[in-house]
Amino acid sequence: MQTGRRLPVTFVRGRGCILYDDSGREYLDLVAGIAVNLLGHSHPDVVAAVTAQANQLIHTSNLYFSQPQVELAQRLVELSFPSRVFFCNSGSEANEAAIKIARKWGTANRDGAFEIITTTGSFHGRTLAAVTAGGQHKYSDPFKPLPEGFVHVAYNDLDAIKDATNVRTVAVMLEPVMGEIGIIPADPGYLAGVRSWCDAQNLLLILDEVQTGLGRTGRWFAHQHHGITPDVMTLAKGLGGGVPIGACLASPRADVFTPGDHGSTFGGNPLACAAAIAVLSVIERDGLVGHAAEMGDLLHDALLDLGAKDVRGLGLMQACEFAEPRAKAFQQSCLDAGVIVNAVDDHSVRLVPPLIIDSAEIERAHSTMRKAAT
Ligand SMILES: Cc1ncc(COP(=O)(O)O)c(C=O)c1O
Structure with missing residues:
Protein backbone atom coordinates (compact mmCIF):
# COMPACT_ATOMS: atom_id res chain seq x y z
CA MET A 1 0.00 0.00 0.00
CA GLN A 2 1.14 3.54 -0.64
CA THR A 3 1.45 4.50 3.02
CA GLY A 4 4.65 6.50 2.69
CA ARG A 5 7.13 7.94 0.23
CA ARG A 6 10.34 5.96 -0.04
CA LEU A 7 13.76 7.27 -0.97
CA PRO A 8 15.10 5.76 -4.20
CA VAL A 9 17.52 3.30 -2.64
CA THR A 10 17.33 -0.42 -1.75
CA PHE A 11 19.61 -1.62 1.02
CA VAL A 12 20.64 -5.25 1.00
CA ARG A 13 23.36 -5.56 3.64
CA GLY A 14 24.68 -3.79 6.70
CA ARG A 15 27.56 -3.95 9.13
CA GLY A 16 28.09 -1.56 12.03
CA CYS A 17 27.08 1.96 10.95
CA ILE A 18 27.47 1.11 7.26
CA LEU A 19 24.73 0.05 4.85
CA TYR A 20 25.24 -1.29 1.31
CA ASP A 21 22.72 -0.89 -1.50
CA ASP A 22 21.89 -3.34 -4.27
CA SER A 23 24.71 -2.00 -6.42
CA GLY A 24 27.26 -2.49 -3.62
CA ARG A 25 27.51 1.23 -2.83
CA GLU A 26 28.34 2.11 0.80
CA TYR A 27 26.43 4.57 3.02
CA LEU A 28 27.06 5.87 6.54
CA ASP A 29 23.80 5.41 8.41
CA LEU A 30 22.84 8.24 10.78
CA VAL A 31 19.19 7.15 10.95
CA ALA A 32 19.56 3.55 12.19
CA GLY A 33 16.17 2.34 10.98
CA ILE A 34 14.56 5.34 12.74
CA ALA A 35 16.40 5.07 16.06
CA VAL A 36 16.22 1.28 16.11
CA ASN A 37 19.62 -0.28 15.38
CA LEU A 38 21.35 0.72 18.62
CA LEU A 39 24.22 -1.68 17.94
CA GLY A 40 24.36 -0.90 14.23
CA HIS A 41 23.58 -3.47 11.57
CA SER A 42 23.98 -7.21 12.03
CA HIS A 43 25.87 -6.90 15.32
CA PRO A 44 27.56 -10.29 15.90
CA ASP A 286 30.66 -1.86 25.97
CA GLY A 287 29.65 1.19 28.02
CA LEU A 288 27.48 2.47 25.18
CA VAL A 289 25.33 4.74 27.34
CA GLY A 290 28.30 6.95 28.26
CA HIS A 291 29.63 6.62 24.73
CA ALA A 292 26.30 7.90 23.35
CA ALA A 293 26.59 10.99 25.56
CA GLU A 294 30.14 11.66 24.31
CA MET A 295 29.36 11.02 20.64
CA GLY A 296 26.19 13.09 20.99
CA ASP A 297 28.30 16.11 21.97
CA LEU A 298 30.50 15.60 18.90
CA LEU A 299 27.49 15.26 16.64
CA HIS A 300 25.93 18.37 18.14
CA ASP A 301 29.14 20.33 17.45
CA ALA A 302 29.19 19.03 13.86
CA LEU A 303 25.62 20.25 13.33
CA LEU A 304 26.46 23.68 14.80
CA ASP A 305 28.91 24.05 11.92
CA LEU A 306 26.21 23.78 9.23
CA GLY A 307 24.88 27.31 9.59
CA ALA A 308 21.39 26.12 10.54
CA LYS A 309 18.90 28.29 12.42
CA ASP A 310 18.74 25.91 15.38
CA VAL A 311 20.54 22.79 16.60
CA ARG A 312 19.02 20.78 19.45
CA GLY A 313 19.10 17.37 21.04
CA LEU A 314 20.23 15.10 23.81
CA GLY A 315 22.89 12.43 23.35
CA LEU A 316 22.61 10.68 20.01
CA MET A 317 19.25 12.22 19.27
CA GLN A 318 20.07 15.45 17.45
CA ALA A 319 18.40 17.72 14.92
CA CYS A 320 19.13 20.88 13.00
CA GLU A 321 16.52 23.26 11.67
CA PHE A 322 17.22 25.33 8.58
CA ALA A 323 15.76 28.81 8.19
CA GLU A 324 14.78 27.97 4.58
CA PRO A 325 12.73 24.92 3.54
CA ARG A 326 15.70 22.86 2.37
CA ALA A 327 15.74 19.84 4.67
CA LYS A 328 14.59 17.45 1.93
CA ALA A 329 17.19 18.74 -0.57
CA PHE A 330 19.83 18.41 2.18
CA GLN A 331 18.72 14.82 2.85
CA GLN A 332 19.01 14.00 -0.88
CA SER A 333 22.47 15.64 -1.22
CA CYS A 334 23.70 13.66 1.79
CA LEU A 335 22.28 10.44 0.32
CA ASP A 336 23.96 11.16 -3.01
CA ALA A 337 27.22 11.60 -1.08
CA GLY A 338 26.73 8.36 0.88
CA VAL A 339 25.39 9.62 4.22
CA ILE A 340 21.87 8.80 5.43
CA VAL A 341 19.99 11.51 7.37
CA ASN A 342 16.26 11.96 7.98
CA ALA A 343 14.33 15.10 6.95
CA VAL A 344 11.33 15.13 9.29
CA ASP A 345 9.72 18.08 7.50
CA ASP A 346 10.76 20.86 5.10
CA HIS A 347 13.01 22.56 7.66
CA SER A 348 14.34 19.98 10.12
CA VAL A 349 16.73 17.06 9.83
CA ARG A 350 16.93 14.35 12.50
CA LEU A 351 20.01 12.27 13.28
CA VAL A 352 19.61 9.15 15.45
CA PRO A 353 22.64 7.01 14.56
CA PRO A 354 23.62 3.70 16.16
CA LEU A 355 25.07 4.11 19.66
CA ILE A 356 28.26 2.42 18.42
CA ILE A 357 29.12 5.30 16.07
CA ASP A 358 32.69 6.53 16.56
CA SER A 359 34.39 9.91 16.24
CA ALA A 360 35.88 9.13 12.80
CA GLU A 361 32.41 8.33 11.46
CA ILE A 362 31.02 11.53 12.94
CA GLU A 363 33.86 13.47 11.30
CA ARG A 364 33.04 11.81 7.97
CA ALA A 365 29.37 12.73 8.40
CA HIS A 366 30.37 16.25 9.35
CA SER A 367 32.39 16.90 6.21
CA THR A 368 29.65 15.44 3.95
CA MET A 369 26.90 17.43 5.70
CA ARG A 370 28.95 20.63 5.43
CA LYS A 371 29.21 20.25 1.68
CA ALA A 372 25.50 19.39 1.44
CA ALA A 373 24.55 22.45 3.50
CA THR A 374 26.41 24.95 1.28
C1 LIG B 1 7.99 8.37 20.76
C2 LIG B 1 7.37 7.32 19.88
N1 LIG B 1 6.34 6.62 20.35
C3 LIG B 1 5.75 5.66 19.61
C4 LIG B 1 6.18 5.39 18.33
C5 LIG B 1 5.50 4.32 17.53
O1 LIG B 1 6.30 3.20 17.46
P1 LIG B 1 6.00 2.07 16.35
O2 LIG B 1 6.26 2.70 15.01
O3 LIG B 1 6.95 0.96 16.69
O4 LIG B 1 4.58 1.65 16.52
C6 LIG B 1 7.26 6.11 17.80
C7 LIG B 1 7.72 5.84 16.42
O5 LIG B 1 8.35 6.65 15.79
C8 LIG B 1 7.86 7.11 18.60
O6 LIG B 1 8.89 7.84 18.13
Whole structure:
Protein backbone atom coordinates (compact mmCIF):
# COMPACT_ATOMS: atom_id res chain seq x y z
CA MET A 1 0.00 0.00 0.00
CA GLN A 2 1.14 3.54 -0.64
CA THR A 3 1.45 4.50 3.02
CA GLY A 4 4.65 6.50 2.69
CA ARG A 5 7.13 7.94 0.23
CA ARG A 6 10.34 5.96 -0.04
CA LEU A 7 13.76 7.27 -0.97
CA PRO A 8 15.10 5.76 -4.20
CA VAL A 9 17.52 3.30 -2.64
CA THR A 10 17.33 -0.42 -1.75
CA PHE A 11 19.61 -1.62 1.02
CA VAL A 12 20.64 -5.25 1.00
CA ARG A 13 23.36 -5.56 3.64
CA GLY A 14 24.68 -3.79 6.70
CA ARG A 15 27.56 -3.95 9.13
CA GLY A 16 28.09 -1.56 12.03
CA CYS A 17 27.08 1.96 10.95
CA ILE A 18 27.47 1.11 7.26
CA LEU A 19 24.73 0.05 4.85
CA TYR A 20 25.24 -1.29 1.31
CA ASP A 21 22.72 -0.89 -1.50
CA ASP A 22 21.89 -3.34 -4.27
CA SER A 23 24.71 -2.00 -6.42
CA GLY A 24 27.26 -2.49 -3.62
CA ARG A 25 27.51 1.23 -2.83
CA GLU A 26 28.34 2.11 0.80
CA TYR A 27 26.43 4.57 3.02
CA LEU A 28 27.06 5.87 6.54
CA ASP A 29 23.80 5.41 8.41
CA LEU A 30 22.84 8.24 10.78
CA VAL A 31 19.19 7.15 10.95
CA ALA A 32 19.56 3.55 12.19
CA GLY A 33 16.17 2.34 10.98
CA ILE A 34 14.56 5.34 12.74
CA ALA A 35 16.40 5.07 16.06
CA VAL A 36 16.22 1.28 16.11
CA ASN A 37 19.62 -0.28 15.38
CA LEU A 38 21.35 0.72 18.62
CA LEU A 39 24.22 -1.68 17.94
CA GLY A 40 24.36 -0.90 14.23
CA HIS A 41 23.58 -3.47 11.57
CA SER A 42 23.98 -7.21 12.03
CA HIS A 43 25.87 -6.90 15.32
CA PRO A 44 27.56 -10.29 15.90
CA ASP A 45 26.10 -10.68 19.40
CA VAL A 46 22.55 -10.08 18.17
CA VAL A 47 23.07 -12.40 15.20
CA ALA A 48 24.45 -15.10 17.51
CA ALA A 49 21.61 -14.71 20.03
CA VAL A 50 18.91 -14.82 17.36
CA THR A 51 20.55 -17.78 15.61
CA ALA A 52 20.91 -19.76 18.84
CA GLN A 53 17.33 -18.99 19.90
CA ALA A 54 15.95 -19.81 16.44
CA ASN A 55 17.64 -23.20 16.70
CA GLN A 56 16.09 -23.76 20.11
CA LEU A 57 12.57 -22.31 20.12
CA ILE A 58 11.01 -19.43 18.14
CA HIS A 59 7.46 -19.10 19.44
CA THR A 60 5.05 -20.65 21.89
CA SER A 61 2.59 -17.77 22.70
CA ASN A 62 1.92 -16.24 26.10
CA LEU A 63 -0.10 -19.21 27.29
CA TYR A 64 3.17 -20.52 28.78
CA PHE A 65 6.26 -19.26 30.56
CA SER A 66 9.31 -18.46 28.48
CA GLN A 67 12.83 -18.16 29.90
CA PRO A 68 14.00 -15.33 27.60
CA GLN A 69 10.86 -13.30 28.40
CA VAL A 70 11.31 -13.63 32.17
CA GLU A 71 15.01 -12.78 31.90
CA LEU A 72 14.34 -9.74 29.73
CA ALA A 73 11.64 -8.43 32.08
CA GLN A 74 14.02 -8.84 35.00
CA ARG A 75 16.80 -6.96 33.19
CA LEU A 76 14.51 -4.07 32.23
CA VAL A 77 13.21 -3.71 35.76
CA GLU A 78 16.75 -3.72 37.18
CA LEU A 79 17.75 -0.98 34.75
CA SER A 80 14.71 1.23 35.34
CA PHE A 81 12.34 1.09 38.32
CA PRO A 82 10.30 -1.50 40.22
CA SER A 83 7.58 -2.55 37.81
CA ARG A 84 5.87 -5.34 35.93
CA VAL A 85 6.42 -5.64 32.19
CA PHE A 86 4.00 -6.34 29.36
CA PHE A 87 5.65 -7.31 26.07
CA CYS A 88 4.27 -6.50 22.64
CA ASN A 89 5.65 -5.89 19.15
CA SER A 90 5.87 -2.14 18.57
CA GLY A 91 5.83 1.30 20.15
CA SER A 92 2.19 1.87 19.22
CA GLU A 93 1.18 -1.33 20.96
CA ALA A 94 3.22 -0.43 24.04
CA ASN A 95 1.36 2.88 24.17
CA GLU A 96 -2.00 1.14 23.67
CA ALA A 97 -1.17 -0.93 26.76
CA ALA A 98 -0.28 2.24 28.68
CA ILE A 99 -3.56 3.89 27.65
CA LYS A 100 -5.56 0.85 28.73
CA ILE A 101 -3.70 0.79 32.05
CA ALA A 102 -4.58 4.46 32.60
CA ARG A 103 -8.25 3.85 31.84
CA LYS A 104 -8.50 0.85 34.13
CA TRP A 105 -6.59 2.72 36.84
CA GLY A 106 -8.98 5.67 36.48
CA THR A 107 -11.98 3.41 36.97
CA ALA A 108 -10.50 2.05 40.19
CA ASN A 109 -8.83 5.17 41.57
CA ARG A 110 -10.38 8.36 40.14
CA ASP A 111 -14.09 7.77 39.84
CA GLY A 112 -13.99 6.66 36.23
CA ALA A 113 -11.69 9.43 35.03
CA PHE A 114 -10.32 8.58 31.56
CA GLU A 115 -8.85 11.68 29.92
CA ILE A 116 -5.16 11.67 29.11
CA ILE A 117 -3.30 14.94 28.63
CA THR A 118 -0.67 14.75 25.87
CA THR A 119 1.22 17.42 23.94
CA THR A 120 0.84 19.14 20.61
CA GLY A 121 3.44 17.80 18.18
CA SER A 122 3.92 14.56 20.09
CA PHE A 123 4.01 11.19 18.35
CA HIS A 124 2.86 8.00 20.02
CA GLY A 125 2.24 5.69 17.06
CA ARG A 126 -0.32 4.87 14.39
CA THR A 127 -2.96 2.65 15.98
CA LEU A 128 -6.23 4.49 16.49
CA ALA A 129 -5.74 5.36 20.16
CA ALA A 130 -2.00 6.03 19.81
CA VAL A 131 -2.49 8.31 16.81
CA THR A 132 -5.20 10.20 18.70
CA ALA A 133 -2.91 10.51 21.72
CA GLY A 134 -0.27 11.99 19.42
CA GLY A 135 -0.72 15.70 18.97
CA GLN A 136 -0.47 15.89 15.17
CA HIS A 137 -3.80 16.30 13.38
CA LYS A 138 -2.34 15.43 9.99
CA TYR A 139 -1.90 11.86 11.22
CA SER A 140 -5.25 11.47 13.01
CA ASP A 141 -7.85 13.61 11.20
CA PRO A 142 -8.30 11.29 8.19
CA PHE A 143 -9.48 8.57 10.58
CA LYS A 144 -12.31 10.33 12.39
CA PRO A 145 -14.28 9.56 14.45
CA LEU A 146 -11.38 9.23 16.89
CA PRO A 147 -11.53 7.67 20.35
CA GLU A 148 -12.46 10.21 22.99
CA GLY A 149 -10.40 11.07 26.03
CA PHE A 150 -7.28 12.84 24.73
CA VAL A 151 -6.47 16.49 25.37
CA HIS A 152 -3.49 18.21 23.76
CA VAL A 153 -1.54 21.05 25.34
CA ALA A 154 1.71 22.83 24.46
CA TYR A 155 4.95 20.97 25.25
CA ASN A 156 7.24 22.40 27.93
CA ASP A 157 4.29 24.30 29.47
CA LEU A 158 3.47 23.01 32.95
CA ASP A 159 0.73 25.61 33.45
CA ALA A 160 -1.04 24.30 30.35
CA ILE A 161 -1.16 20.83 31.95
CA LYS A 162 -2.47 22.33 35.19
CA ASP A 163 -5.16 24.28 33.30
CA ALA A 164 -6.23 21.18 31.36
CA THR A 165 -6.57 19.01 34.48
CA ASN A 166 -10.12 18.32 35.67
CA VAL A 167 -12.17 15.54 37.26
CA ARG A 168 -12.04 13.51 34.05
CA THR A 169 -8.22 13.58 33.88
CA VAL A 170 -6.49 10.31 34.63
CA ALA A 171 -2.94 10.70 33.30
CA VAL A 172 -0.33 12.85 31.60
CA MET A 173 1.52 11.14 28.74
CA LEU A 174 4.73 12.68 27.42
CA GLU A 175 7.86 12.02 25.39
CA PRO A 176 10.93 13.13 27.42
CA VAL A 177 12.29 14.40 24.10
CA MET A 178 9.74 14.85 21.31
CA GLY A 179 11.28 12.87 18.46
CA GLU A 180 9.20 12.62 15.32
CA ILE A 181 8.44 16.37 15.22
CA GLY A 182 12.18 17.13 15.07
CA ILE A 183 13.85 16.54 18.46
CA ILE A 184 12.46 18.90 21.08
CA PRO A 185 13.95 18.10 24.52
CA ALA A 186 12.05 18.76 27.74
CA ASP A 187 13.18 22.00 29.40
CA PRO A 188 14.99 21.65 32.74
CA GLY A 189 12.38 21.37 35.49
CA TYR A 190 9.46 20.53 33.18
CA LEU A 191 9.27 16.80 33.82
CA ALA A 192 9.94 17.26 37.54
CA GLY A 193 7.09 19.78 37.61
CA VAL A 194 4.77 17.39 35.81
CA ARG A 195 5.74 14.59 38.20
CA SER A 196 4.88 16.78 41.23
CA TRP A 197 1.60 17.83 39.65
CA CYS A 198 0.64 14.21 38.95
CA ASP A 199 1.45 13.31 42.56
CA ALA A 200 -0.51 16.24 43.95
CA GLN A 201 -3.54 15.54 41.72
CA ASN A 202 -3.43 11.73 41.92
CA LEU A 203 -2.73 11.26 38.20
CA LEU A 204 -0.53 8.73 36.43
CA LEU A 205 2.59 9.92 34.64
CA ILE A 206 3.16 7.90 31.46
CA LEU A 207 6.49 8.43 29.69
CA ASP A 208 6.83 7.29 26.10
CA GLU A 209 10.50 6.31 25.88
CA VAL A 210 10.00 4.38 22.66
CA GLN A 211 12.59 6.57 20.93
CA THR A 212 14.50 8.01 23.92
CA GLY A 213 15.00 4.80 25.90
CA LEU A 214 17.95 2.40 26.14
CA GLY A 215 20.90 4.77 26.05
CA ARG A 216 19.87 6.92 23.11
CA THR A 217 20.03 10.19 25.10
CA GLY A 218 23.17 9.36 27.11
CA ARG A 219 21.28 7.78 30.03
CA TRP A 220 19.60 4.41 30.07
CA PHE A 221 16.26 6.23 30.05
CA ALA A 222 15.76 9.92 29.28
CA HIS A 223 13.72 10.55 32.44
CA GLN A 224 16.91 9.82 34.43
CA HIS A 225 18.26 13.20 33.24
CA HIS A 226 15.41 14.77 35.22
CA GLY A 227 15.63 12.86 38.50
CA ILE A 228 12.10 11.48 38.22
CA THR A 229 10.42 8.12 37.74
CA PRO A 230 7.23 7.61 35.75
CA ASP A 231 4.36 5.36 36.77
CA VAL A 232 4.27 3.81 33.32
CA MET A 233 7.02 3.72 30.69
CA THR A 234 6.84 2.44 27.14
CA LEU A 235 9.75 1.09 25.08
CA ALA A 236 10.21 -0.39 21.61
CA LYS A 237 12.43 0.69 18.68
CA GLY A 238 15.99 -0.13 19.85
CA LEU A 239 15.01 -2.82 22.34
CA GLY A 240 15.38 -5.73 19.92
CA GLY A 241 18.27 -4.27 17.92
CA GLY A 242 16.05 -4.45 14.81
CA VAL A 243 13.88 -7.40 15.80
CA PRO A 244 10.35 -6.10 16.54
CA ILE A 245 9.53 -5.91 20.24
CA GLY A 246 7.81 -3.39 22.51
CA ALA A 247 7.38 -3.20 26.26
CA CYS A 248 5.15 -1.38 28.71
CA LEU A 249 6.44 -1.12 32.30
CA ALA A 250 3.98 -0.34 35.10
CA SER A 251 5.08 0.53 38.63
CA PRO A 252 3.23 -1.09 41.54
CA ARG A 253 0.92 1.95 41.68
CA ALA A 254 -0.13 1.42 38.05
CA ASP A 255 -0.04 -2.37 38.02
CA VAL A 256 -3.77 -2.83 37.44
CA PHE A 257 -3.97 -5.48 34.73
CA THR A 258 -5.36 -8.81 35.87
CA PRO A 259 -5.52 -12.04 33.83
CA GLY A 260 -7.61 -11.54 30.70
CA ASP A 261 -7.25 -7.74 30.57
CA HIS A 262 -4.73 -7.56 27.76
CA GLY A 263 -2.65 -9.77 25.53
CA SER A 264 -0.63 -10.31 22.38
CA THR A 265 0.01 -13.52 20.46
CA PHE A 266 3.54 -12.63 19.43
CA GLY A 267 4.38 -10.19 22.26
CA GLY A 268 7.71 -10.98 23.86
CA ASN A 269 8.27 -14.21 21.99
CA PRO A 270 11.52 -16.05 22.69
CA LEU A 271 13.22 -14.89 19.49
CA ALA A 272 12.57 -11.17 20.08
CA CYS A 273 13.45 -11.44 23.77
CA ALA A 274 16.73 -13.23 23.03
CA ALA A 275 17.66 -10.40 20.65
CA ALA A 276 16.75 -7.80 23.28
CA ILE A 277 18.78 -9.54 26.01
CA ALA A 278 21.79 -9.45 23.66
CA VAL A 279 21.21 -5.73 22.97
CA LEU A 280 21.09 -4.86 26.69
CA SER A 281 24.16 -7.00 27.41
CA VAL A 282 26.25 -5.32 24.73
CA ILE A 283 25.14 -1.81 25.75
CA GLU A 284 26.21 -2.64 29.31
CA ARG A 285 29.42 -4.50 28.44
CA ASP A 286 30.66 -1.86 25.97
CA GLY A 287 29.65 1.19 28.02
CA LEU A 288 27.48 2.47 25.18
CA VAL A 289 25.33 4.74 27.34
CA GLY A 290 28.30 6.95 28.26
CA HIS A 291 29.63 6.62 24.73
CA ALA A 292 26.30 7.90 23.35
CA ALA A 293 26.59 10.99 25.56
CA GLU A 294 30.14 11.66 24.31
CA MET A 295 29.36 11.02 20.64
CA GLY A 296 26.19 13.09 20.99
CA ASP A 297 28.30 16.11 21.97
CA LEU A 298 30.50 15.60 18.90
CA LEU A 299 27.49 15.26 16.64
CA HIS A 300 25.93 18.37 18.14
CA ASP A 301 29.14 20.33 17.45
CA ALA A 302 29.19 19.03 13.86
CA LEU A 303 25.62 20.25 13.33
CA LEU A 304 26.46 23.68 14.80
CA ASP A 305 28.91 24.05 11.92
CA LEU A 306 26.21 23.78 9.23
CA GLY A 307 24.88 27.31 9.59
CA ALA A 308 21.39 26.12 10.54
CA LYS A 309 18.90 28.29 12.42
CA ASP A 310 18.74 25.91 15.38
CA VAL A 311 20.54 22.79 16.60
CA ARG A 312 19.02 20.78 19.45
CA GLY A 313 19.10 17.37 21.04
CA LEU A 314 20.23 15.10 23.81
CA GLY A 315 22.89 12.43 23.35
CA LEU A 316 22.61 10.68 20.01
CA MET A 317 19.25 12.22 19.27
CA GLN A 318 20.07 15.45 17.45
CA ALA A 319 18.40 17.72 14.92
CA CYS A 320 19.13 20.88 13.00
CA GLU A 321 16.52 23.26 11.67
CA PHE A 322 17.22 25.33 8.58
CA ALA A 323 15.76 28.81 8.19
CA GLU A 324 14.78 27.97 4.58
CA PRO A 325 12.73 24.92 3.54
CA ARG A 326 15.70 22.86 2.37
CA ALA A 327 15.74 19.84 4.67
CA LYS A 328 14.59 17.45 1.93
CA ALA A 329 17.19 18.74 -0.57
CA PHE A 330 19.83 18.41 2.18
CA GLN A 331 18.72 14.82 2.85
CA GLN A 332 19.01 14.00 -0.88
CA SER A 333 22.47 15.64 -1.22
CA CYS A 334 23.70 13.66 1.79
CA LEU A 335 22.28 10.44 0.32
CA ASP A 336 23.96 11.16 -3.01
CA ALA A 337 27.22 11.60 -1.08
CA GLY A 338 26.73 8.36 0.88
CA VAL A 339 25.39 9.62 4.22
CA ILE A 340 21.87 8.80 5.43
CA VAL A 341 19.99 11.51 7.37
CA ASN A 342 16.26 11.96 7.98
CA ALA A 343 14.33 15.10 6.95
CA VAL A 344 11.33 15.13 9.29
CA ASP A 345 9.72 18.08 7.50
CA ASP A 346 10.76 20.86 5.10
CA HIS A 347 13.01 22.56 7.66
CA SER A 348 14.34 19.98 10.12
CA VAL A 349 16.73 17.06 9.83
CA ARG A 350 16.93 14.35 12.50
CA LEU A 351 20.01 12.27 13.28
CA VAL A 352 19.61 9.15 15.45
CA PRO A 353 22.64 7.01 14.56
CA PRO A 354 23.62 3.70 16.16
CA LEU A 355 25.07 4.11 19.66
CA ILE A 356 28.26 2.42 18.42
CA ILE A 357 29.12 5.30 16.07
CA ASP A 358 32.69 6.53 16.56
CA SER A 359 34.39 9.91 16.24
CA ALA A 360 35.88 9.13 12.80
CA GLU A 361 32.41 8.33 11.46
CA ILE A 362 31.02 11.53 12.94
CA GLU A 363 33.86 13.47 11.30
CA ARG A 364 33.04 11.81 7.97
CA ALA A 365 29.37 12.73 8.40
CA HIS A 366 30.37 16.25 9.35
CA SER A 367 32.39 16.90 6.21
CA THR A 368 29.65 15.44 3.95
CA MET A 369 26.90 17.43 5.70
CA ARG A 370 28.95 20.63 5.43
CA LYS A 371 29.21 20.25 1.68
CA ALA A 372 25.50 19.39 1.44
CA ALA A 373 24.55 22.45 3.50
CA THR A 374 26.41 24.95 1.28
C1 LIG B 1 7.99 8.37 20.76
C2 LIG B 1 7.37 7.32 19.88
N1 LIG B 1 6.34 6.62 20.35
C3 LIG B 1 5.75 5.66 19.61
C4 LIG B 1 6.18 5.39 18.33
C5 LIG B 1 5.50 4.32 17.53
O1 LIG B 1 6.30 3.20 17.46
P1 LIG B 1 6.00 2.07 16.35
O2 LIG B 1 6.26 2.70 15.01
O3 LIG B 1 6.95 0.96 16.69
O4 LIG B 1 4.58 1.65 16.52
C6 LIG B 1 7.26 6.11 17.80
C7 LIG B 1 7.72 5.84 16.42
O5 LIG B 1 8.35 6.65 15.79
C8 LIG B 1 7.86 7.11 18.60
O6 LIG B 1 8.89 7.84 18.13
